[in-house]
Amino acid sequence: MRIDWLTKLQHFLQTTAFCLAVSAIQFTLQPQWSYDIPLVYSLCIGLIVWLVIDFGRHLWPSAAATGWPAGAAGLLLPLGGIVVGYVLGTLAGDQWFGWSSWATQPRSQMLASVVVTVLAGVAGTYYFYARSRQLYMEQRMAETQRQANESRLRLLESQLEPHMLFNTLANLRALIGVDPARAQTMLDHLIAYLRATLSASRTGSHTLAQEFDRLRDYLELMAVRMGPRLHYTLELPDTLRQVSVPPLLLQPLVENSIQHGLEPQVQGGSITVRAFAAAGVLTLEVADTGKGLDPATSPADGKGFGLRQVRERLATLYGAAAAIEFVAGRAGGTRASITIPLNP
């Protein structure tokens, strides 16, 4: 167990200040006694209670993260601390003054000091408990925030894959010299693609027509790069144009087909993206004539961040009603299909 000694020093000083305050109150209530009596007893009892509780809590493994033992131990520890502190603290005070409280003190005085110890002990413990709990909560929140940021960044990075971006820019640069009109069209597709990518994490859904437009932007960019090595077909029935889907849901599947299916093939190939509905189920299908499923690096186990993200989004939005599967295509290649419930 690692102990932060600076925090402990801080706690020591706070406890001391607290004991001084308690003894001052006692002195004002019982001015017939000299001030050093409540001062010594208060310090002795208070500091022992603090020692037992503040160091004792490290004995529980459950206190490692939250700073406080879980369950009954969380209540028994301060109780034990107060009892031990009262007994040992009183003995220490007696030692200081050279008398015995147990023998000389009247019952009422004894009861009063027990009540003071319990009240001060509970108040002090609660103060430290609340402080450490707040600190823990703040840490948790910062951690959650950091994780959320990281995941958003990774999502963005996976969508704005640097290799794709720089190759596209290189093509654009080349086109500006030889075919400015085509360069302009390519730039328009790039702009639409970037705009969609950057806003995808903020919008909840868009229509299938928009989804297919974004896929067309991406495929057009790839078509300029790959030339005759890429052919693509987008099939969206008019009746399904207005159906809403999570934005850029199909994007990772199309990217996968290009990156792992077509790009590694010298002769390239074709991609077909289709949407069709039957019996209340919408099927979105991305089929390619690429290298095909590699049993070793099958996308089905969701190694890629893009595919994992598709799976997660489907699971959060539709639960068990959605499915994604990968099968070897009829004429080689891979066919990925997503099925989701069709909401009219």
Added chain:
Amino acid sequence: MSQTPATALIAEDELLLAQALRAELAKAWPALQVLASVGDGASAVTQALALQPDVLFFDIRMPGMSGLEAAIALADQWATAGPTGKPFPALVFVTAYDQYAVQAFDAQAVDYVLKPVQADRLAKTVAKVQLALSGRAQAAINLEANIEAGMEKAMAQLRALMAAPAASNAHSTASVAPLKVIQASVGASIRMVPIDEVLYFEAADKYVRVITATHEYLIRTPLKELLPQLDPASFWQIHRGTVVRADAIDSVTRDEAGKLHLTLQRRQERLAVSRLYADRFKAM
């Protein structure tokens, strides 16, 4: 500089980028003669062997065979000895974004160009390549030793480049427990082949051949995945597609073209050693 104009080969799968690089090169190095542009790694190797250029511009990501793999394959087939012996071409890699590779390139003498290709950066590369070529022309007087040394330098650079991405994910492979048995399917049953019986592994299409003294099995696990599970002290990679158990090696011989071959105990065949791994076989 040599008297005859320098020649180059461009390997880039994206047509527009190949044209753009050619156009930029025409401006930065008007005397350079670009012999051909090819679109994939395998063609790059055959064309480089056929045309014997002085400079190679290889894209890293290409279909079929990457630029790095193509360079290694080319080095294996490049004849440094004999009447056609010519120094290995100066290698320039072209890449859009590959942080590990770029780091490795920075550390190496091999130059690289980032896409989109910028004129001033390309001018620096051209100056570097011209310097390297003129150095060679002067050194060509005491021929073959220099060619061999040049090849060795190129191989050292490629070795470093190959190691760079491997090192970056070394921590992920370190946790894999070493294989004890190879599970090979024979008909309907699975044969458990103790790893100590395996003499070598050889990649063949979609399979890996597992060869023991008396048998041969086929498994589907790719060599790339098998390698991290093998003890690197006992199993040595000697070629892109061959991994040999070190204590099964009988002898290593160098043929007249300067290429290395292994013979194994209890096997008849000879195995070719890639130049990339040739430095393992030196007499003590």
